[in-house]
Amino acid sequence: MTAAVKAQRKMNVRPVANLFEVEIPLVVLLSKQAGQSTQHFIACAIPDEDGQLDYYFAVFVGRQNLIRYFNEQCDLRFLFAFASGRKYYTFKNLPKGKDKKVAMQEFDGELGEHLFPDSRFFVTSHTSDYGIQAEVGVEQRLMIDGHWDMQEFGGFYQKFSDLYSYKQAIAYLEEADTAKTEKVQRAFSSKPFKGGSSYLGFFGDLFEIIPPRERPVLEGIEYHSPGFVDLRGKEEILNSIKDSVSLFLESADTIQKAHDDLRSFMTKSKILSITGGAKDVSAELLGELQILIATFYDALPIDGKDSLKALAKQNSIVHAKIGLALFRRLKATAHFFAQGRLSY
Template sequence: MKARITKELLNIDGPQIVLLSGSANRRFIGVAVDYPNMEYPFFCCSVHQADWINYIENKADLRFLYEAAKGRSYYLFDWNKCNDGEANLKKASLDDVEDESLWPDHGFFASYHTVEVKISNIQNETEQDFYIDGKWEPNEFSSLYAKLADVYALSFVQSQLLSPNTNQSIKSSIEDAVADRMFKGGGSYIGFYGDLSKRVSGQSQLTVNKIQYASPGVINIRGNSDIFDLMKEIIAEFEDNFSTCRDLYGKIDSALSKLRLKRQSRSSSFPSKQIEDDMFGKATELLKAIGFKNTQELYVACKGDALVYTKLSLSVFRRVNGIHKFRAQGRLRIED
């Protein structure tokens, strides 16, 4: 995987900590390490926007970024093999990830950088282009926008649950949206995602600025820049782990069908604690593979109901997979 080196955060007789950017606006941080068969090796991890803000504000150390790496995504690259500022990231093996000598020590904060890094105001709005190509049926445009809006709302939820500054009233609004929408229409999630953003904050709402129906064309949408970043991270993480996500979805969906729990009332539950634990584990694994880090907070937002939580994991998969299908067909491209 390719990533561009955007900044040397710490340079002492050469780069020691570097910042990189990848596709779908993914952010990586890398530290110089000792590693065999590489001239100038770096050990990297992907960094979630909320974690990055905490790090830059000295509310978390460098070690925390690695421990909280989104999707447990770790990589290695050779600085001396970089070409025109571009690094070739190699997925770290499980043995590499478990090698404590590669990990940064506790207690290194952003204030120790040799260059200053600023973060943008998280309230800033921006415009995001979604480029379309190929043949589209009229109903597919509305379907695409609905899925984009749903994943945007999901990203908004993640940003609120991850932020240490989110107050209890906002978290309660998220819980209320789950409770109100979860079983309407026999288990339908119609309106659930849009309801989340309406309940919590008007600033999260998407606004379509322009739709150019052509081949190629573009859908230009205005929204919160940091939520767009999270949204693109979720899509990228989903595509990296697509096989795992698809297999987990199939197992959960099949199990709920056999248990006849897909369209049951709110009072329904799993028939045994063993089955509940198994489904809860698979749902958590699915959400993490998609890129949803704070699964425990999401479970709390589901009022601790394992069946609601499990059904929500399937819903999240369907929304992100809907966007992935357009991208896999070559009909949708998201600008970094």
């Protein structure tokens, strides 16, 4: 092997933080500048036969996976054993003193279980608080009763999450954050709203705008009859969903009729099959549609109704379809309460 090849297999990195240590650092975060970006590595101490430090085994961790790890969306073993783009390195010791670098050597040995950390080692196990952010929001407990299957519970949480994402997006419009406002506007105007995938993509885009640490979280669940579900999120948004559910149940028949009138008209007029960007709707048809939309939105208990038409770029078809999508999610959520299987 030539000297040039050997040089390519070495890399100087800088220790960033000792994430977990007991007498010596056992899990270490390191980094290296790569042009305008920063590459990150996590190293674990490997013991010798006597239980003393032998060397460190390190893995390259891409930015998204590092974010997932610090948000407790994966454990340390995932970064070493399954994360995409991983590359392995070794080094003997950590340097003493600040601003000292580590010379890592690319690992070319045989992988084995002895090199990987145990499962279920999460960021909350760290002895350092580096990168750990305080929990956002409050807990809200929902009581559950009756019989549930896994598909139903998954459906409830998805619909609840969609409503949360929508309400958070509307709240972002009131903040002085240009980047978030532009993302919200793009989510509302970039989908054709012709089929189911458009709606899934729409609510998915709204969810992605929320920073990971601010997203709604299923904090805990005790599945008995009765049992409970603990959700975590921003208090004002959780309470807003609670109010919307209560108001929906109070006026369910009125809201359903306004929905059915709008949807029936759109079906008979073949508007439901038209993509949101279509312009081939007559003025007469458009006028009738706008009256039905106004009646429907007046009955629908959701936030941000005054902003929706502008967000839809004055496109009445998109305006109507967003409302129908919100209705479906609110109705599905409210029905679990109406059935007595959920309560606040």
